[in-house]
Amino acid sequence: MLKKINIKHCIVVLMASAFLAFGLYNVHSVSGVTEGGILGMSLLLQHWLDISPSISGFVMNSICYAMGWKILGKMFIFYSALSTIGFSVSYRIFEQFEPLWPNLYEYPLIASVLGALFVGIGAGVCVRIGGAPSGDDALSMSISHVTGLKIQWIYLISDLIVLVLSISYIPIQRIGFSLLTVIISGQIIGVINKTGTGSATRS
Template sequence: MGKQLLLLFQQIRARSCVIALCSSAFLAFGLYQVHSLSGVTEGGVLGLTLLLEHWWGISPSVSGGLLNLVCYAVGWKLLGQTFLVYSFVATAGFSLSYHFWECFEPFWPQLADMPLAAAVIGALFVGIGTGFCVRAGGAISGDDALAMSIAHVTRINIKWIYLLSDIAVLMLSLSYIPVQRIAYSLLTVVLSGQIIGVMQKIHKPEKVDMCRD
């Protein structure tokens, strides 16, 4: 056990931990300053938890935890122990950062009345924040862990996996969310997924190859 921990410690890179921490703080800033104001949402686990809550009364605190746990378990199985370490750093960094940003008033409250601008700006925060964390070999949320795992197995470009999973959740969400709001949400998930894909082409992680057209 001691030797395994020592080996794992030797594999962990401080640079990747810093990137995972900074990228999660960047994403938390965007979600607080943009998404929480505009009502423009994301797909993936977040959208699925809201769907389960609306139709079956299952609290997101329960469904979100279980869904993320399953996704991280899959990621650990396919991507290794270092993935779990970087993901833990990113997840903890996101939670702490979001709590920190909540101590401040919104910088641009007018975004609440500008859903198109919010969709584009929000996509930049999500795409860049998530993209950097994935490049470091970690995942901020279960969505990212699952997308990385599928890309690792199928060799499909990760941007298409993000896009298909998010669209599937958003289409299901049409059962209770107005079409106009879904349209803006669809725009932000399409843009964010493409940004993540572009970032993967710029630089490939040594351990986890996420790109193939």
Template sequence: MKIDGIKGVVILFSLLKPKKCLLALLGSAILAFGLYNVHALSGVTEGGVLGMTLLLHHWFGISPAVTGLVLNAVCYWMGWRLLGKEFIGYSIIAGGGFSLFYALFEQFDPIWPQLAQHPLLAAVLGALFVGIGVGLSVRAGGAPGGDDALAMSMSAVTHWDIQWAYLITDLVVLGLSVSYIDLKRLACSLLTVLLSGQIIGLVQRFKRPEKKAIPENS
């Protein structure tokens, strides 16, 4: 069984393309940088899985360590069923890369500690890092977090552009969060998820201009 398991992992990663792996790692690095240097200081909440873990912790006292594990596992399971084995492979690279990069950035002091006093600026700047970082990982075919796996699964089933899948899940969670979060912080959170979702969609759909063929001399 162990040999079969190792063989399966080797086969899985042999299917992955090096360029997409590097793209997923780049995206996870940008995401980790933004979350550590911006989001962690702003006090702005999140939609999706992270926001739901905070909500459950506030009202029911359940540790985010437990709810986060369960909710992320469910989202990745859905992604695997709907998007296939390669999705899991790229997600392992994106998610693992995020953890490694975040641990690396934690070794240094935040670059912009003053952002804690400017939640609106932090919301916009954080949305840029999240949008570009997640967008690159999603473009590669992987999900750095359960939120992304859920949005990718919803997009695959409904054929909606992925930014609308992000928006729906985020709005549901933020709507529930009205029960314990002040309106100023909630407004900044709404701005963040609106901007980041749109940026993710733009990065995912971005197409390089095709090179024009050079006519041969007759």
């Protein structure tokens, strides 16, 4: 497997993960506009069942990564692990500073579009290389690989399910802006990933 590792791909994945982390910290964490997928589901479980996202997120991500490994192979796991580490380290670094746009909560439309750009480009580049920054990316890649469906539509369906469930505790206005975010980010990921599931090959 080591012979198949592309150093250029590794650098790109780390940069894309940092870009994603930058957006989530400076946009989503202050704007009240959420994402779908595992992040949204973990917040939902925390609200209704008092289960910490550190537990629910770990379990759901592990299941999705296991599915991805079974379908997409060892290189998928390698690039996904690199992406996850890059994201975590970058987010931790960004946390040492104040958010750049603390007033974004007052401008949800701007926040939804800006957040979608960070998520779509950051996650999209990682997926294009063949790794998944989070479990829902892995799940979408796996379903797309098996069914042949375009990845942006799989993202949209899974995110819609989570957002509909989130109406139970998030104001409907914020859900609307969150829906705009997931639609735009999903389409961006789809465009970046248009040639398939990424450059990493199954092994």
